[in-house]
Amino acid sequence: MSPGSAEVSQVEIRLVRIAGQEVHVALYGREDAARTLLVFNGIGASVATVAPFAAHFRDTRIVTFDVPGVGGSPTPGLPYRLAWLARLAARLLDALAIGEVDVFGVSWGGALAQQFAHDFPARARSLTLAATSAGFVMVPGSLRVLKQLATPRRYADPAHMLVVGPDIYGGQLRHDRALLAEHAQAMTATTGRGYLYQMLAVSGWTSWLWLPRLRLPVLILMGADDPIVPPINGRIIADRLPDARLEMVACGHLFILTDPAGTAARIERFLAGDGDRPASPPLAVASSSATEI
Numbered sequence: 001m002s003p004g005s006a007e008v009s010q011v012e013i014r015l016v017r018i019a020g021q022e023v024h025v026a027l028y029g030r031e032d033a034a035r036t037l038l039v040f041n042g043i044g045a046s047v048a049t050v051a052p053f054a055a056h057f058r059d060t061r062i063v064t065f066d067v068p069g070v071g072g073s074p075t076p077g078l079p080y081r082l083a084w085l086a087r088l089a090a091r092l093l094d095a096l097a098i099g100e101v102d103v104f105g106v107s108w109g110g111a112l113a114q115q116f117a118h119d120f121p122a123r124a125r126s127l128t129l130a131a132t133s134a135g136f137v138m139v140p141g142s143l144r145v146l147k148q149l150a151t152p153r154r155y156a157d158p159a160h161m162l163v164v165g166p167d168i169y170g171g172q173l174r175h176d177r178a179l180l181a182e183h184a185q186a187m188t189a190t191t192g193r194g195y196l197y198q199m200l201a202v203s204g205w206t207s208w209l210w211l212p213r214l215r216l217p218v219l220i221l222m223g224a225d226d227p228i229v230p231p232i233n234g235r236i237i238a239d240r241l242p243d244a245r246l247e248m249v250a251c252g253h254l255f256i257l258t259d260p261a262g263t264a265a266r267i268e269r270f271l272a273g274d275g276d277r278p279a280s281p282p283l284a285v286a287s288s289s290a291t292e293i
Contacts, residue, residue, distance in 0.1 A: 069194020
């Protein structure tokens with residue numbers, strides 16, 4: 001997602017220290033919104049890339065953060081796994097005095113969203129997954145595309161992004177070079193070591209074995225023209241879940257970038273229809289700009 005055309009009326013940027021790790025956090029929208037959506041971003045993406053997407057939610061507050069090694073969150077000394085990041089996210093919610101949340105994850109962040117819902121079921125009201133998979137059991141994209149994903153060069157070199165981006169992301173970005181250039185500019189905050197750590201975090205990971213134990217409503221959104229995560233992966237996840245809805249989007253991997261309004265509307269319709277669990281208002285957020293927990 002690019003930081004382009006849409007604006008969010010209320011944005012709070014904070015720096016929270018959790019067990020020695022500084023975490024750069026963004027809260028978009030009203031504190032008194034009906035629900036809070038915890039957003040796990042794609043690989044290499046900073047909180048700024050969420051802004052156009054967050055702008056289209058009507059009654060949902062968005063909480064997102066830079067994964068260590070991305071954007072304003074310093075790179076830790078050692079690599080980590082998704083379970084560690086899920087614990088970090090739970091402690092971040094504690095620091096922000098937020099209890100139960102709806103959970104959203106896109107691409108790489110979809111794996112982290114699944115891990116969070118599994119590890120902290122009492123905190124997750126619902127789960128929305130976009131353009132993601134169940135890990136190493138996935139049906140992969142083409143080898144040519146996967147080789148481009150192994151390096152962050154497309155983020156460091158915008159000209160390279162314009163060359164490889166159309167084939168990597170598919171959909172509207174096969175033709176919209178201006179939007180692709182904005183996306184590349186928004187992703188330049190990723191460090192090489194931070195990108196490597198994110199790749200290592202999902203190495204060998206899968207949710208396939210424990211997906212049937214997720215007892216919450218799940219919405220799965222897949223791009224019909226996604227060269228990175230072919231849409232069959234959405235069916236693989238849905239077939240393992242007791243309460244899942246699968247929807248196809250007429251775009252590629254980054255439909256949250258190309259259609260932020262439509263994607264936000266789909267998610268809010270799903271959240272509004274989550275009748276099994278009543279919405280609970282978010283707890284008050286502390287007013288200080290830096291927090292230690």
